[in-house]
Amino acid sequence: MIDLRQLRENPDQFLARLNLRGDYSAPIREILALDQQQRQIEVERSQLQARSNEIGKQVGQKIKSAAKDDPEVQALRDQGNQIKAQLGELEPQEKAIKAQLEALALTIPNLPDPATPVGKSEEENVEIKRWGDEYLPAQAELPHWEIGERLGILNFERSVKIAQSRFVTLIGAGAALERALIQFMLDRQTAAGYTEISPPFLVNTASLTASGQLPKFAEESFKCDKDDLWLLPTAEVAINSLHRDEILEAESLPLHYCAYTPCFRREAGSYGRDTRGLIRLHQFDKVEMFKFVHPDTSGPEHESLLQNAEAILQALRLPYRVITLCTGDLGFSAVKTYDLEVWMPSQGKYREISSCSNCGDFQSRRGNVRFKEAGKKGTQFLHTLNGSGLAVGRTMAAILENYQQPDGMVKLPKALQPYLNREML
RNA sequence: GGAGAGGUGGCAGAGUGGUCGAAUGCGCUCGACUUGAAAUCGAGUGUACGCAAGUACCGAGGGUUCGAAUCCCUCCCUCUCCGCCA
Structure with a gap:
């Protein structure tokens, strides 16, 4: 607000x-x-x-x-x-x-931070960093869905029988890999000081309004008609409402949370885009990081949030770059956003795998989350930040493509091998 | 799904039409006493808007009344028992 x-x-x-x-x-x-x-x-x-x-x-x-x-x-x-x-x-x-x-x-978006570059569209986003050139695969091979289907670990056709297009069914090592990635990411983020949360996957209208998905973006979420409940589009919504209508003690800040949840999105208006593979699904898994912080600290907290997201890609040795979104591409609730884009060899380009945003006091106003400083009268709105750490499906896609071997097999990143007790998929 | 009970300040818990933003207890803050602590005593202790006077808030919304935490209606939520169920 x-x-x-x-x-x-x-x-x-x-x-x-x-x-x-x-x-x-x-x-x-x-x-x-x-x-x-x-x-x-x-x-x-x-x-x-x-x-x-x-x-x-x-x-x-x-x-x-x-x-x-x-x-x-x-x-x-x-x-x-x-x-x-x-x-x-x-x-x-x-x-x-x-x-x-x-x-x-409620329909007015947040004011961009002065540090957000001015621009009209994603064309004007600013790249600020590249990492992992030395891990770029020698030559582009198959797209991840073909790799996955050959290995028998992903199935899209059968998912249509079960549900619709834009869903995936993971089989055998595929399902295990997803589970391993979730575990791996949660292990890393909790080690980085985030408290793990497992929230409801259905959320009410007030929660979606507080984080900024409603009223403007109702088309993007799945709604349960008979109830005031929607399928969670991102854990950000749930965690943002964890302290809704509360007054916290200043000493309790910052609060750092992480959560694994599935995310459900209608992807309305993206009919032609990314129709194959794991990139754009109605349901995907994500480990999310979320911070409630004192307004004076949200800048540095944003930087460290970004680092926590980057750490996952670095541990997995996946080449990526960091961009700062320009004002025209900035999300509704954010004052400043860094996107992490991972290298996708089959597409020959970087694709978004994490989005780390500082939302200032926008969400805390909408959710009425305040804090009180000892000795000061009155209350203040705190700042919220969120970032993916990371999107699991896209991470899996990136691993399949970046780690494919000439013989069609896929090696597992070293950091994941202990989780799966194997070196190859 | 059926039956019942209930939603009041950080918590517990009074208040059933009049100066009630709300008794009392606990908690918390400050002070006194003490070598220190406990105990005890004293003062204070919600939020929003407003320079202030003041106004609003006792689950939400509506109604009755000069006046509603208190009476009436609708909705939401919580709890207990039964049924069903992972």
Whole structure:
């Protein structure tokens, strides 16, 4: 959620930064107007209520002093009724305006960080690092789905029978590899200080709204029609709501969590893209990292989050690069995002395998997660960060392609061998 | 799914129409006493908006009333028992 006070106090500066994402002038103008109306009505309403409270007290006193039938009592009652009538008009107005304001404000994305490069589309994302050139395979071979199907460890056709396209069934060593990767990543991230969470895989509307998936991106999630429940699109949603409506002690920060969950996405509007393989599925596994931090520390916390994600790729000896998303490609809730892209030999390019975002206080406003500093009065919104550590399906795809041998076999990265008790798939 | 009970401040728990943001206890903070601690005593201790006065919040929403934590309606959630079930 945007900070209405910040907008109100400095609308031009606010809009200038927001418009680095696209043109939000119209809704912002509307929000400012609604905000002003709302505040005006609120002043009027609370004055009437003060008067009404006073009348209520007076009536109570008169009645107590046995003057039940005092004509003054009737006069006060009449006044009370008058005020009630006025409030009866103001209150619905104020409520309607508040609801409108809230609904509109929830559709405004976060302001980009000054460090986020300005750009219109993913073309203008900035590469900041490459790692692992020495591990690039000598020549491009088969795409991972062919490798996997030859080995008999992935099956897409049968998944259509079971479900639909964009699902996979893992068999034998494939299933074991997935399990090993999950275990490996969780081992690494818990060793890095993240507390492991296993959250519900169904989440309610409030949780999706808090993290920013709703109201704007309802099309992207699967909904259970009969209940107020949706299939989890990412563990970020669940962990972000772990402390929803709480006031934490400053000393308890930072909180570092990680979680393995499946993720469910409708992938609406991506019909032609990545139709084969493990890259874009309706269901995939991910180990997610999530941090609740003091606002002063979110910058460094973001850097270390990135390092924790990179560490997995380095341990697996998978070549990758790091890019900073530009303002035009930045996700809805983020102020700054690093994407990790792993080398996919069959495609001859780097593909996203992790996204590490600093969301500032955007999600904590939406989820009302605050902290209190000893000695300071009032509360503050904390900062949240999230990052994949990593997407399991894409990691598996990258391993199959980067570790394929001339004979069609696939070697296992050294770090994984103990988990599977074997060297080759 | 059937039957019942209930949702009040960090926790426990009073309050069933009037000055109740809410008794009391516990917890917590500060102070006194003490060599130190415990015990004891004293003061304080929710959130949001507002410069303030003040307003709002006792699961959520609506209603009755001059006035609602308290009465009525709807919804949500939790707990107990039974049934079913991993």
